[in-house]
Amino acid sequence: MFRSSFFAFCHIYNYKGHKRRLKAGDKEIMNQDITGILNILSANIRNLCTRLGLKKSRLIEVRLRVNEPLILMYDNMEYMVTTDGRMKKSSEIHGDDKNSANELSYGRSSASELSHDRISANEISHDRSGLYIVTMKDINETVEHISKYSLYAYEDEVRQGFITIEGGHRVGIAGKVTLENGRIKNLKHITFLNIRIAHEVKGCGSNIIPYIVKDNLVCHTLIISPPRCGKTTLLRDIVRQLSDGSEIIRGQSVGVVDERSEIAACFNGMPQNDVGMRTDILDCCPKAYGMMMLIRSMSPAIIAVDEIGSHEDIAAIYDAINSGCKIIATVHGNSVDDVLCKPGLRKLVEERVFERYIVLNNRGHIGNVQYIFDERGSVLA
Numbered sequence: 063m064f065r066s067s068f069f070a071f072c073h074i075y076n077y078k079g080h081k082r083r084l085k086a087g088d089k090e091i092m093n094q095d096i097t098g099i100l101n102i103l104s105a106n107i108r109n110l111c112t113r114l115g116l117k118k119s120r121l122i123e124v125r126l127r128v129n130e131p132l133i134l135m136y137d138n139m140e141y142m143v144t145t146d147g148r149m150k151k152s153s154e155i156h157g158d159d160k161n162s163a164n165e166l167s168y169g170r171s172s173a174s175e176l177s178h179d180r181i182s183a184n185e186i187s188h189d190r191s192g193l194y195i196v197t198m199k200d201i202n203e204t205v206e207h208i209s210k211y212s213l214y215a216y217e218d219e220v221r222q223g224f225i226t227i228e229g230g231h232r233v234g235i236a237g238k239v240t241l242e243n244g245r246i247k248n249l250k251h252i253t254f255l256n257i258r259i260a261h262e263v264k265g266c267g268s269n270i271i272p273y274i275v276k277d278n279l280v281c282h283t284l285i286i287s288p289p290r291c292g293k294t295t296l297l298r299d300i301v302r303q304l305s306d307g308s309e310i311i312r313g314q315s316v317g318v319v320d321e322r323s324e325i326a327a328c329f330n331g332m333p334q335n336d337v338g339m340r341t342d343i344l345d346c347c348p349k350a351y352g353m354m355m356l357i358r359s360m361s362p363a364i365i366a367v368d369e370i371g372s373h374e375d376i377a378a379i380y381d382a383i384n385s386g387c388k389i390i391a392t393v394h395g396n397s398v399d400d401v402l403c404k405p406g407l408r409k410l411v412e413e414r415v416f417e418r419y420i421v422l423n424n425r426g427h428i429g430n431v432q433y434i435f436d437e438r439g440s441v442l443a
Contacts, residue, residue, distance in 0.1 A: 096121065098229045099259060104203035107132060110194060113147035122290065124257040128201055131193040135290075138424060143194045150193075198253070205252055208233050220249050222322075222346065230260035230327025230334035260327055262335050266292070267299035273434050273442055274390075274418050275311045280304060280364055281417035282383065284410075285392040286401060291424045293392040294324050294368055298335055300390060301325065301366045305338020316341045317362030317387075319352030325368055350374035353382045364388045376406035383415065397421060398435070414438075 096118040100108050103124070110132070111124075122135035132143040133152070141149040208225055209216050219225045225233045234256035240248045274283045283300075287293035307313030320326050320343055326333035328345040337343065342360045344352040349367045356362050365382050367375070370391045379389055395401050398419055402408045410416060414437040421433045434443040 098227075099124075099231060099257065102204060102207040102227060102233075102257070104200040104207075107194075107196075107200055107204070110143055110145075110147050114143070114149060118259065119261065121259050122261075123259065124255075126196045126201060126204060126255040126257075128196055128198050128253040130196055131190060132196050138290075144192045145194050146192075155189075155193075201253060201255060204255060205235075217248065219346070221246050223249070224322065226323040226327055226329060226334075228329050228334065230262070230323075230329070232258045232260070232322070232324060232327070234258065260324075260335065261295055262298065263292075263295050264299060264302070264336070267296055267303055270296065270300060270420060270431070270434075271303055271308065271310055273420075274300070276417075278311060280311070280314065280388040280390070282388055282415060283390045283418040283420065284401070284416040285390075285420045285422065286395045286398065287392065287422035288396055288424070289394060291422045291430075293422055296420075296422070297366060297368060297390065297392055298325050298337060301341060301364075302336055302338040304364060305340040313338075313340050314363045315361065316364045316366060317353075317356035317360050318343045319347055319349045319356065319365065319367045320345050321347060321349050321352070322368065325366065348374075350378040353378040357382060357385050357387060362387055364390060366390045368392050369394060371404060371407065373406050376410065379410065379415070389416075396423070418442075 096116055099118065099121070100111055103111065107126070116134075116136070120137050122138065123133075125133040125135075127133075134141045134143060134149065136149065140152040142152055142155060143149055205213060208227060213220065216225050220235060223235055225235065227233060234254075235249060235252055236254035236256075237252040238250050239246055240250060274281045285293045285297060301316050301318060304311065304314045305316045316338060318325050318337060318341055320328065323345055325335070326337045326341075326343045326345065327335050328343060331345070333343060342356065342362065344355060347355070349370065350372070353365055353367065356365060365387050367389070368391070370376070370379065370393055379391070382389055393401060393404075393407060398411065398421070401411055417437045419433075419435040420431060421435070423430050423432045425432075431443070433441060436442055
């Protein structure tokens with residue numbers, strides 16, 4: 063019943079286009095200095111990026127793939143870096159290729175001619191002239207800088223596929239996986255790196271707090287967002303504000319299970335991001351275990367977790383709620399429809415466990431709040 067009424071309402075709401083955007087509150091973007099990020103890169107890439115004059119507040123990702131172009135996500139756009147220290151939009155590099163491919167195939171009918179056209183178009187779209195191509199030396203140098211010349215010391219983090227560095231930035235790692243008894247033992251021959259830049263935006267949750275607090279109590283809240291749309295940044299600031307307290311609600315004891323070291327971004331056990339004065343953190347701990355550990359040991363009023371989805375996560379959420387804790391969580395998706403496609407999460411929605419749903423997108427800016435719903439499907443904002 064809830065499912066059909068919820069989505070009938072959402073469909074009408076979307077169709078009519080009655081969207082009221084929430085603008086982020088007063089934003090304070092922290093740690094604008096990009097030096098720490100540049101210092102972990104190889105000498106060649108560091109020199110190129112220095113010449114580009116990058117701003118940390120606008121840099122999202124640095125992608126290194128061996129024998130492939132160096133790619134930056136900057137201002138929510140993908141750029142490739144040239145050997146002379148310029149950035150070229152990927153769309154500009156490939157845009158002419160699509161036209162060329164259309165011109166080549168237009169009016170042709172034979173299979174051999176079409177096949178020839180596809181090969182020609184493929185060759186054109188992979189023209190790398192002038193682009194900086196990442197070498198194995200670049201990868202090795204960067205890994206050495208990240209691990210401070212002792213990758214073995216980061217063995218546990220490598221097994222999880224990422225290393226959190228000072229400043230809260232996370233370096234994703236990929237390569238050849240070594241298994242032992244069906245479990246990941248190690249990752250070697252590292253040939254792919256994804257440096258995700260941490261952005262602490264204080265105040266971005268200010269307009270959200272009034273919607274998730276009711277009668278001086280925090281509502282069970284689920285933040286729904288596609289990747290790279292600011293869900294973790296928003297979650298972090300909500301945690302900070304609930305922990306420190308405000309005129310809307312007094313400070314709360316908050317427990318954070320930071321499985322991927324993205325919320326608090328602990329480095330040597332110390333949070334690199336401000337998550338509030340009453341917040342306790344379990345870093346690099348599986349969410350299902352962490353929620354129970356926090357309940358038993360730290361007595362939180364609120365538990366915050368990122369990217370829920372597994373059956374173990376769902377079971378732990380039920381246990382936490384039955385223990386009297388409020389839950390604030392995030393999940394990947396474009397809408398509540400996407401959440402309902404996941405069996406475990408569907409049960410949470412249909413049983414009205416979550417009292418607030420915050421749906422994000424990146425239209426206009428990262429972290430744009432598209433809708434806020436309550437458990438009945440009523441639009442609050």
